[in-house]
Amino acid sequence: DIVLTQTPLSSPVILGQPASISCRSSQSLVHSDGNTYLSWLQQRPGQPPRLLIYKVSNRFSGVPDRFSGSGAGTDFTLKISRVEAEDVGVYYCMQATHFPPLTFGGGTKVEIK
Amino acid sequence: QVQLVQSGAEVKKPGSSVKVSCKASGGALSSNTISWVRQAPGQGLEWMGRIIPILGIPNYAQKFQGRVTITADKSTSTAYMELSSLRSEDTAVYYCARGALDLGTEDYWGQGTLVTVSS
Numbered sequence: 001d002i003v004l005t006q007t008p009l010s011s012p013v014i015l016g017q018p019a020s021i022s023c024r025s026s027q028s029l030v031h032s033d034g035n036t037y038l039s040w041l042q043q044r045p046g047q048p049p050r051l052l053i054y055k056v057s058n059r060f061s062g063v064p065d066r067f068s069g070s071g072a073g074t075d076f077t078l079k080i081s082r083v084e085a086e087d088v089g090v091y092y093c094m095q096a097t098h099f100p101p102l103t104f105g106g107g108t109k110v111e112i113k
Numbered sequence: 114q115v116q117l118v119q120s121g122a123e124v125k126k127p128g129s130s131v132k133v134s135c136k137a138s139g140g141a142l143s144s145n146t147i148s149w150v151r152q153a154p155g156q157g158l159e160w161m162g163r164i165i166p167i168l169g170i171p172n173y174a175q176k177f178q179g180r181v182t183i184t185a186d187k188s189t190s191t192a193y194m195e196l197s198s199l200r201s202e203d204t205a206v207y208y209c210a211r212g213a214l215d216l217g218t219e220d221y222w223g224q225g226t227l228v229t230v231s232s
Contacts, residue, residue: 009165020185031208035217037217037218039217039219041158047223048208048222048223048225049150049158049210049222050222051127051218051219051222053190053230054216054217054218054220055216055217055218057218059214060220075145080140090182092157092158094158094218094219096212096217096218100160100163100172100173100174101160101174102150102160102163102219103160104157104158104160105157106157107158
């Protein structure tokens with residue numbers, strides 16, 4: 001199974017400042033169809049996960065443009081350009097390229113400093 | 114508006130089974146998949162399995178093979194996840210999530226169902 005390693009585990013950020021989360025895969029996530037099925041999810045406290053980014057860099061409907069995704073192959077990044085209070089929560093990367101199974105990173109907690 | 118509404122919290126004895134439902138609205142099951150993902154207290158996300166409702170074909174994570182059964186009723190747009198031989202380690206919040214084939218990921222998630230396994 002694909003292992004996704006996220007860093008850092010925790011990211012204390014000052015409001016209005018940027019935040020960056022890394023996700024590294026144990027194998028390339030490029031599918032034979034040419035797509036890379038790497039997504040980012042946000043989980044606010046007490047809430048279900050919410051899709052932010054799909055196929056590396058595509059923002060899902062309703063997601064603010066301060067969220068952006070980038071990367072290729074085995075290395076991926078989620079960036080928040082200016083952290084707001086509502087961005088507090090845990091962020092997960094997820095891969096569907098090598099299905100089954102779907103696998104998730106261990107999560108990165110974003111909190112306000 | 115896509116919505117996935119799950120059944121309520123359950124308390125089960127070790128060794129018993131639990132069946133959680135996930136009712137979809139807004140055309141959620143039309144040509145998509147439904148995954149089940151669980152989250153133990155304070156832990157990360159763990160994929161359990163997935164079904165293609167229009168075909169009724171499930172895939173299961175190896176860890177849960179033989180203990181989990183995922184089904185779907187197209188007539189009521191409802192998916193089900195049954196987990197048997199429950200043990201305390203199965204205490205978790207169980208989520209259903211729609212897999213959107215065009216996005217290549219799970220786009221909408223249910224609100225979660227807490228299953229507590231305790232004697």
